[in-house]
Amino acid sequence: MTILMTAPIEGHCDPEFAAVGEAFEANFRERGERGAAVAVYRDGVKCVDLWGGWADKAQTRLWREDTIICMMSVGKGMAALCLWMLADRGALDMDRPVAHYWPEFAGGGKAAITVRTLITGKAGLLFADAAPDGAGLDWKAMISAYEVQVPEWEPGTDHGYHSFSAGYLFGELVRRIDGRRIERFFDEEVAQPLGASYGYGTRGAPDEQVADVIPNPDSHTFVQTRDPSTKLGRAWRQRPPSDNPYNDAAYREGVMPSSNGHGNARAVARIYAALACGGTLDGVQLVSPDTIEKMRSEAWFGTCAMTDRVFRYGHGFFLNEPNMSPMGPNAGSFGHPGAGGALGFADPENRISFGYSPSFMCAGGGLGERCAALSAAVYV
Incomplete structure (x- = not known):
C-alpha cells in the first residue's frame, strides 16, 4: 500500500463536518490515496472543500484548488440531468417514443422504445456493434451505430447499466430536441450559471491543471473494459x-x-447541491421539486444485465445502496458514481450534497x- 503524507491537505472543513x-x-x-478532493454542501452552503x-503518478505536481480530473461515469448523471431539464421545461415527454424526437433511432426494431425506457436502463442498448473499434470520439459514427443496433432484450423486460452507450444516447436526444450538443447545453445551462468547473473534456484547461488518473490493476471495471471477451469489453471496444x-x-x-466528464469534487457537489x-x-433553477422526485424514483433494484452486479437504479441516476453506491443513511439519496471511486450525490431530505474526485482508482x-469512508463521515 502506498502511504502518502508528504503532500499537504488544503482547503477548509467546518467543525460540524470534522469527521x-x-x-x-x-x-x-x-487507504492508499494518492491525490483527491472532497466537498460537502448543506442547505446550498459549502461546508467542506478539501x-x-x-496530481500525477510521478508525484511532481501537487493537487491544487483548481485541479480537475476525469471522473468517468459521473458524467452520465450530468447527461441525465440535461434530459430532465428539458422535460421540466415541457420540451421532452418521458413517455413518448425516442423516435418521436430522433426518427432514425427507430432502426433495429426500436420504434416503440420510450424515453423513460431508455433513461431507466431498460432499453437493452448496451452495445454499438456497427461502430469500428476505437471510434468513441467520432460522434457521427457512434450515433449511426446506435441507430441500427438491435436491443439485447425485448425493451422493458430486463434492465442493465448502459455503461458506454448512455452518454451518447442521452446526448443525441438533447441535441435533437434543443439543437445544442450535449457539452454546450450542459456548459451553458448548468456549469456556467452555477460557476461549477465541470464539463465534458478538459475544455482548454492547461495540462498542469489536469490530474492524471492512476489505473488500478485490481479494478474490475478497468480490467473488464479492456477484455473484449467480456460484456463490458464488447461495450467499450470503441474507446x-x-x-x-x-x-x-x-x-x-x-x-x-x-x-470523460472532467471536474472536481467541489463542482460536482455544487451541482448536486441544487438538486438537494x-x-x-x-x-x-435547474429543475422543479416535482421533477427531482421523478429523477429519483426507483426503476429497478437487482442484478444488472451488463455487470452482473446488484444495482439500485432510478431514472438516469443510481440510488443509495450500501454496496455499490453508498450515499449515507437516507434511502432517497441519488447521484452517480464513476469507475474507480468518484461520486456525486444529493440528499434532498437532509439538504446535503457530496462530491469526491480521486486519482487512484479503487479495487473491486x-x-x-x-x-x-468519506460519504459515511458526512453523517457522523
Whole structure:
C-alpha cells in the first residue's frame, strides 16, 4: 500500500463536518490515496472543500484548488440531468417514443422504445456493434451505430447499466430536441450559471491543471473494459486504444459523455447541491421539486444485465445502496458514481450534497473503501 503524507491537505472543513476531514486524512495515511478532493454542501452552503496529495503518478505536481480530473461515469448523471431539464421545461415527454424526437433511432426494431425506457436502463442498448473499434470520439459514427443496433432484450423486460452507450444516447436526444450538443447545453445551462468547473473534456484547461488518473490493476471495471471477451469489453471496444486512455490528449479534449466528464469534487457537489435544495441554488433553477422526485424514483433494484452486479437504479441516476453506491443513511439519496471511486450525490431530505474526485482508482467493482469512508463521515 502506498502511504502518502508528504503532500499537504488544503482547503477548509467546518467543525460540524470534522469527521469528513479526519476520514480524508486517513485515506492518505491508511487507504492508499494518492491525490483527491472532497466537498460537502448543506442547505446550498459549502461546508467542506478539501484537496490534497499529488496530481500525477510521478508525484511532481501537487493537487491544487483548481485541479480537475476525469471522473468517468459521473458524467452520465450530468447527461441525465440535461434530459430532465428539458422535460421540466415541457420540451421532452418521458413517455413518448425516442423516435418521436430522433426518427432514425427507430432502426433495429426500436420504434416503440420510450424515453423513460431508455433513461431507466431498460432499453437493452448496451452495445454499438456497427461502430469500428476505437471510434468513441467520432460522434457521427457512434450515433449511426446506435441507430441500427438491435436491443439485447425485448425493451422493458430486463434492465442493465448502459455503461458506454448512455452518454451518447442521452446526448443525441438533447441535441435533437434543443439543437445544442450535449457539452454546450450542459456548459451553458448548468456549469456556467452555477460557476461549477465541470464539463465534458478538459475544455482548454492547461495540462498542469489536469490530474492524471492512476489505473488500478485490481479494478474490475478497468480490467473488464479492456477484455473484449467480456460484456463490458464488447461495450467499450470503441474507446480509443491506449495503454493509459484516461490521460491521453485526444481523450481529454474530445467528448465522450459516458466517461470523460472532467471536474472536481467541489463542482460536482455544487451541482448536486441544487438538486438537494429543490432544484434551485443561488437563484439558478435547474429543475422543479416535482421533477427531482421523478429523477429519483426507483426503476429497478437487482442484478444488472451488463455487470452482473446488484444495482439500485432510478431514472438516469443510481440510488443509495450500501454496496455499490453508498450515499449515507437516507434511502432517497441519488447521484452517480464513476469507475474507480468518484461520486456525486444529493440528499434532498437532509439538504446535503457530496462530491469526491480521486486519482487512484479503487479495487473491486464498487466505489471502494475511501469513498465509503468519506460519504459515511458526512453523517457522523
